[in-house]
Amino acid sequence: MNFSSARQYFYQEIQQPDEYINLAKAALYIAQEEYPNLDLEEYLDALNTMAQEVQERLPTSRYPLRLIQSLNQYLYDDLGFTGNHSNYYDPCNSFLNDVIDRRTGIPITLALVYLEIAQRIDFPMVGIGLPGHFLIRPDIPDMEIFVDAFNRGEVMFAEDCQERLTQMFQQPVSLKPEFLATVSNRQFLARMLTNLKYIYLKQQDLAKTLAAVERILLLFPMAMLEIRDRGLLYYQLGHHLQAAEDLQNYLSKVPDAEDAVVIRRLLAELGKD
Structure with a gap:
């Protein structure tokens, strides 16, 4: 890495x-x-x-x-x-x-x-x-x-x-x-980073939003919603190969997700590149 x-x-x-x-x-x-x-x-x-x-x-x-x-x-x-x-x-x-x-x-x-x-x-x-x-x-x-x-x-x-x-x-x-309930140290840090994630997203600073998501995933590598969000950020930033990898991973782990139809449509679009 x-x-x-x-x-x-x-x-x-x-x-x-x-x-x-x-x-x-x-x-x-x-x-x-x-x-x-x-x-x-x-x-x-x-x-x-x-x-x-x-x-x-x-x-x-x-x-x-x-x-x-x-x-x-x-x-x-x-x-x-x-x-x-x-x-x-x-x-x-x-x-x-x-x-x-x-x-x-x-x-x-x-x-x-x-x-x-x-x-x-x-x-x-x-x-x-x-x-x-x-x-x-x-x-x-x-x-x-x-x-x-x-x-x-x-x-x-x-x-x-x-x-x-x-x-x-x-x-x-x-x-x-x-x-x-008490939070673990990892949960504490993830919550701090989640705050930053949404602050930067609100400011439309996608690079810094991505940096926050990446660090959340260092704490919790199998956080599927964060993997999805990283894929969506990659897509918006033009990193289409990484986007497709993350979004496919998300769907493979959560095939019945509420947003599965939207994600599949996006993957189909990425497949045309």
């Missing part, structure tokens, strides 16, 4: 068992494709410094809610981190270096900053892939409290998550158990 150096480092990082993947490093390798001269150590050091400063102001009692209160005060009151409500779909919100520099981002990248600092003060937290809004929670058995890093570290319970879903989708939504 002929990858850029940033892509190579990303690939090497995610080849490890999931629990050993360094999320901050992997996220910075994602950003490094946008910023080739990005210095990873500068931003890893920034996270270390933030954690040291939080450590100095932690309460004697390490009860989780008190730790969350200390983290919130430091990140949101002292440093001024905030959710980027006004320009949510700015790609910079998905790059960890930009989030640290600008102190604003989207739910998943602010959650990443929060997680990384919490981990460094020996307060491990995990990601929660709530549809449409990423949350985190303490990695403590039977502790069903959730933190919304996008909204100043708001502490939420399952009932609040239900209400948030109803607000977002503007209709009653059942809170299924899987909505509050």
Whole structure:
């Protein structure tokens, strides 16, 4: 595989068992494709410094809610981190270096900053892939409290998550158990890349959309919808041989897909080239 150096480092990082993947490093390798001269150590050091400063102001009692209160005060009151409500779909919100520099981002990248600092003060937290809004929670058995890093570290319970879903989708939504399940490190990174994928697609930047899809497929090589999307992007970019290969692969694995008729029609058109 002929990858850029940033892509190579990303690939090497995610080849490890999931629990050993360094999320901050992997996220910075994602950003490094946008910023080739990005210095990873500068931003890893920034996270270390933030954690040291939080450590100095932690309460004697390490009860989780008190730790969350200390983290919130430091990140949101002292440093001024905030959710980027006004320009949510700015790609910079998905790059960890930009989030640290600008102190604003989207739910998943602010959650990443929060997680990384919490981990460094020996307060491990995990990601929660709530549809449409990423949350985190303490990695403590039977502790069903959730933190919304996008909204100043708001502490939420399952009932609040239900209400948030109803607000977002503007209709009653059942809170299924899987909505509050923890995500793996690979799933975390794939969700970050999926955000970038749709941001770039909305901007009609097909090359960068393709780059996001390619990295999702490094994480999950058998993600058939991503293989289909890569094929469609190849087609739009004029790479017809690669497009045909991906689309044939998609149909062979999902012959009864809802879009099978459209994909077969496209393959027939490609066969004329």
